[in-house]
Amino acid sequence: MNPIVSIRALTKTYASGLQALKPISLDIHRGEIFAMLGPNGAGKTTLIGIICGLVRASGGTVQVDGFDTIKDYRKTRSLIGLVPQELHTDTFEKVISTLRFSRGLFGLAPNDAHLDAVLKELSLFDKRNEQIKTLSGGMKRRVLIAKALSHEPRILFLDEPTAGVDVELRHDMWAMVRRLRDAGMTIFLTTHYIQEAEEMADRIGIMNKGELIMVEDKAVLMQKLGKKQVTLELAQSLSTIPASLDDLKLELSGGGHAVTYRYEAQSANGIAYLLRRFDEAGIAFTDLHTEQTSLEEIFVNLVRANP
Ligand SMILES: Nc1ncnc2c1ncn2[C@@H]1O[C@H](COP(=O)(O)OP(=O)(O)OP(=O)(O)O)[C@@H](O)[C@H]1O
């Protein structure tokens, strides 16, 4: 299937001379949740702005569902729902009115059945006649998503959907985004929260200083870059690691009562190998536990390696 969004050699240099995007090429697949991670100023919002036609690119092309975002601007914009990073929600307008208006802006015929379905999906239906100003912060965010969905887009862009929201609301938001994806929506979100990408995304991109330094399936990324470690609690303490195990680069801790072994997640020299070597060396252990590097460590290492 052709990608829903196809970005080729996209660049952006602002009038200030700042190069916000170095050449970026990326496909967004239909029906996926794509999470773009990156520190402040990486260029995430600039990228979304260009895809949505709000920022003019300096070079390269973007196609949405096969249409060019400049030549066929109205068409591509109609396929996109956008929840921007900066939220403006202090309006006296009623929830349902703002949705109707938003839909109208795209030249679509009124369709309250669709709007009601969106409101129900976002658990906002009972708030449809409330003034937006009177809603809680979490509800306001949902209204913005509902608004972005009012014209039946194919892909939803969420620019930092959970910045500054509490843990409960964040989980709520994740569940909502998953439901949208399960209903067939493609989702592109940006985030600083690694846990968010780890929880939600099918694929993860990492941007740093205008460069897309990596794009990978989340599972592959975790496997490829992930390291594991196993700690064995020893039956009898050791003062030193036996020479026969030198090659394993073990670390002794807990006053000689524990040893830690580190290995690549994909490696054949995993736990089974370690236990065999311990057996051969005649060292008994009473317990073992394993740990895996998180996406957070992977991310920090990657950004550090690309200063
Ligand atoms: N209108 C503008 N004029 C000049 N420079 C800009 C403009 N908008 C953004 N920039 C610069 O472009 C770079 C990328 O900014 P952008 O907002 O795309 O980053 P971001 O990854 O979304 O960051 P954040 O995580 O803080 O939202 C930054 O250095 C920013 O200062």
Ligand SMILES: [Mg+2]
């Ligand atoms: Mg941003």
